[in-house]
Amino acid sequence: MSGVLLWVNCGPKENAGYLLGRVRAQRRCREWSGISFASGVSAFSSAIAEPSRSSEERVYEVVLKQAALVREQRKVTERALILDKPIEGDFTNGNLLNAAYDRCGEVCAEYAKTFYLGTQLMTPERRRAIWAIYVWCRRTDELVDGPNSSHITPKALDRWEKRLTDVFDGRPYDMYDAALSDTVSRYPVDIQPFKDMIEGMRLDLRKSRYNNFDELYLYCYYVAGTVGLMSVPVMGIAPESQASTESVYNAALALGIANQLTNILRDVGEDARRGRVYLPQDELARAGLSDDDIFCGRVTDKWRNFMKGQIKRARMFFDEAEKGVSELNSASRWPVWASLILYRQILDSIEVNDYNNFTKRAYVGKVKKLLTIPAAYGKALLGAQKMAKR
Numbered sequence: 422m423s424g425v426l427l428w429v430n431c432g433p434k435e436n437a438g439y440l441l442g443r444v445r446a447q448r449r450c451r452e453w454s455g456i457s458f459a460s461g462v463s464a465f466s467s468a469i470a471e472p473s474r475s476s477e478e479r480v481y482e483v484v485l486k487q488a489a490l491v492r493e494q495r496k497v498t499e500r501a502l503i504l505d506k507p508i509e510g511d512f513t514n515g516n517l518l519n520a521a522y523d524r525c526g527e528v529c530a531e532y533a534k535t536f537y538l539g540t541q542l543m544t545p546e547r548r549r550a551i552w553a554i555y556v557w558c559r560r561t562d563e564l565v566d567g568p569n570s571s572h573i574t575p576k577a578l579d580r581w582e583k584r585l586t587d588v589f590d591g592r593p594y595d596m597y598d599a600a601l602s603d604t605v606s607r608y609p610v611d612i613q614p615f616k617d618m619i620e621g622m623r624l625d626l627r628k629s630r631y632n633n634f635d636e637l638y639l640y641c642y643y644v645a646g647t648v649g650l651m652s653v654p655v656m657g658i659a660p661e662s663q664a665s666t667e668s669v670y671n672a673a674l675a676l677g678i679a680n681q682l683t684n685i686l687r688d689v690g691e692d693a694r695r696g697r698v699y700l701p702q703d704e705l706a707r708a709g710l711s712d713d714d715i716f717c718g719r720v721t722d723k724w725r726n727f728m729k730g731q732i733k734r735a736r737m738f739f740d741e742a743e744k745g746v747s748e749l750n751s752a753s754r755w756p757v758w759a760s761l762i763l764y765r766q767i768l769d770s771i772e773v774n775d776y777n778n779f780t781k782r783a784y785v786g787k788v789k790k791l792l793t794i795p796a797a798y799g800k801a802l803l804g805a806q807k808m809a810k811r
């Protein structure tokens with residue numbers, strides 16, 4: 422399928438895109454490389470301007486809200502397993518809806534093959550819902566990252582957000598929207614993470630430097646942590662899980678942050694060529710580095726040491742995420758393990774490239790990718806056994 426199939430209108434009339442609180446009760450702070458950062462998460466509303474609270478504290482409010490929604494839903498599902506009831510028959514235009522979901526699956530297969538494969542083990546209803554969310558995220562990302570990104574303005578993003586509220590209110594604009602509209606009516610998905618992802622795109626339009634990790638954390642939450650919060654209500658928490666809903670959401674958030682940090686470390690050179698530096702400026706300065714070193718692509722010992730610290734932090738977020746995977750519904754664990762293992766391997770590959778992320782792209786080779794699938798499956802099974810022993 423070509424990307425052209427995914428042209429979207431940000432608003433009904435205009436072609437503007439291409440597509441396709443409270444403080445956390447026990448906030449864990451870790452000392453790392455002279456700075457402290459919390460590995461968990463903590464409240465947030467779309468406004469950045471709240472200097473008295475850290476990004477983690479602000480993000481955590483969204484986590485609590487989403488966790489509360491899901492707790493409600495869990496109570497309902499314990500009484501009747503409504504989430505897995507077939508979609509057919511619910512709608513007079515059921516065939517159209519099926520076709521819409523199928524198209525989402527095609528997009529997903531085209532853009533994220535391994536992930537698509539991973540979704541095959543999920544129940545058909547959950548799988549298609551995840552595809553619908555995937556497509557919305559991909560379209561949103563393409564607004565600022567795709568070939569038509571130079572035409573994207575804050576106004577266009579406002580229209581995309583208005584369209585999002587219409588989708589949540591049951592007024593879809595196209596097939597992909599229709600699938601998402603159906604998904605959000607079936608699962609306890611809150612609109613806030615979706616709005617926050619759009620906020621991340623706004624941020625990308627106006628900001629190309631991050632003063633410190635707190636600012637970068639917020640960016641990572643917007644563009645990737647949100648994906649974790651959107652996905653868990655669909656993937657579901659195992660009925661036998663003893664973990665708190667909140668802790669599972671923390672893990673989901675951590676996986677999004679870990680993935681985005683990894684993405685940033687992989688793409689340093691590529692981003693620099695677009696005039697962007699997604700690295701904490703204060704940490705660069707402490708390492709004796711500046712934007713200039715990045716623009717010139719100098720792989721020095723200072724750079725290697727700096728990168729070692731950044732990789733270590735990304736791995737800590739992966740470790741945090743691991744704690745939550747086994748708490749997910751058994752059929753959802755496999756794709757999550759696959760995505761976690763695959764993305765984490767990119768960090769290994771940066772090391773293998775001797776930290777040259779300016780001109781060498783870190784990637785996971787085909788054989789390693791293939792091996793990930795049984796490894797993820799094994800981890801998913803192991804998690805199930807541990808749960809059964811409790």
Ligand SMILES: CC(C)=CCC/C(C)=C/CC/C(C)=C/CC/C(C)=C/[C@@H]1[C@@H](COP(=O)(O)OP(=O)(O)O)[C@]1(C)CC/C=C(\C)CC/C=C(\C)CCC=C(C)C
Nearest residue numbers: 555558559562645648649672673676677680681745756760
């Ligand atoms: C099972 C699973 C992985 C489900 C998530 C499916 C889903 C809805 C994915 C959407 C991804 C997407 C298109 C996001 C838009 C923004 C974006 C592009 C973010 C970057 C992704 C990597 O994409 P890529 O390498 O293609 O990047 P480029 O555009 O080429 O630069 C990100 C790095 C972030 C993606 C974040 C996740 C996949 C979060 C995963 C977290 C969960 C699924 C929660 C798991 C639950 C627990 C309890 C751990």
Ligand SMILES: [Mn+2]
Nearest residue numbers: 562563565566
């Ligand atoms: Mn991108």
